[in-house]
Amino acid sequence: MNLHKFPRRGYVKTPTPIEYLPRLTRALDAGIEVYVKRDDLLPGTLGGNKTRKLDFSVAKALSQGADALVTSGAVQSNHCRLTLAWAIREGLECHLIIEERVPDSYDPHGSGNNFLFNLLGAAGLTVVPGNADIQAETQAAAEALRKKGKKPFIIPGGAADPVGALGYAACAQEIGDQMLWGQNDFSHVVCASGSGGTQAGLLAGFSALSTPIEVIGINVRRAKREDQREVIKSLTDRTLALLDLNYLIDDSRVICYENFLGPGYSLAAPATLEAVRLLARTEAILVDPVYTGKALAGLLGLAREGFFPRGAKVLFLHTGGAPALFSYLSSFPEVAGSGFKA
Ligand SMILES: Cc1ncc(COP(=O)(O)O)c(C=O)c1O
Structure with a gap:
């Protein structure tokens, strides 16, 4: 994969950290280890994918x-x-x-x-x-x-076109390098899947580099699994073409789950709010009810259903979004304006 031939502005100067989440892992108690890639800490006003x-x-x-x-x-x-x-x-x-x-x-x-x-x-x-x-x-x-x-x-x-998706092909390369140096074998990356460039870019990048890692997209906008899979498949194929890679992504690698969407785009389900609270209380990391709270709820829900093999190391891609949390105060009546309650 040759990313060097594409102009870029150099907004991403260093890899974002990958952190183990020991307290979330213990609270989840589902026989897996949960890690986070902190793309919420990317440069740009308040970070994010x-x-x-x-x-x-x-x-x-x-x-x-x-x-x-x-x-x-x-x-x-x-x-x-x-x-x-x-x-x-x-x-x-x-x-x-x-x-x-x-x-x-x-x-x-x-x-x-x-x-x-x-x-x-x-x-x-x-x-x-x-x-x-x-x-x-x-x-x-x-x-x-x-x-x-x-x-x-x-x-x-x-920025959901092949040019934008290159950013996440580059991220796939970054994660691959971090796996090598950190000697971690992640079996799955879980991310929010909306306009699609994040998941499609990761898929294109991992496939181009032959990194055996499954990308699990959690629908945050489309209610039908197949609709989102179509969006991701098409964007991945177009990104591979832009990279001069002469093949299409295998259908089986395009994985999306719609069952953590809740009532619809930007509308939180109880599981979304539970995920926001749990990550805040266990690891002091903020996710939002629109995107990353749903993606995390997806990871937690799949883990509880036994989707991941025992001992799997699962990487949660934190794509940002915390600024929106402050427009959802009324979704957290037990904390907003009432002081701390354990
Ligand atoms: C914080 C955050 N996470 C995830 C996503 C979804 O990423 P994508 O649109 O690449 O599917 C978005 C989209 O706007 C977002 O703002």
């Missing part, structure tokens, strides 16, 4: 002479926060199309990432209904910028 993707996507934008970025995401989009953050650092304008996937969920005075869009100062912020044609909306925003003499570059929602 999009920094790895934007490392490549923004490089492509700059190589085409762009002076503005246009992208889209949900009301609490970490991707929008990080695209805006890196745009600021690059001296680019940033325009956000915000999708109201849950009706009436956009609040201009909202907290979490929503507050950060305003604090960081997006040059444009357009709110559209969840069923809007996002491609048409982003094209229209780009066209309006062109008319003003700007050179906009569109980054798809979640």
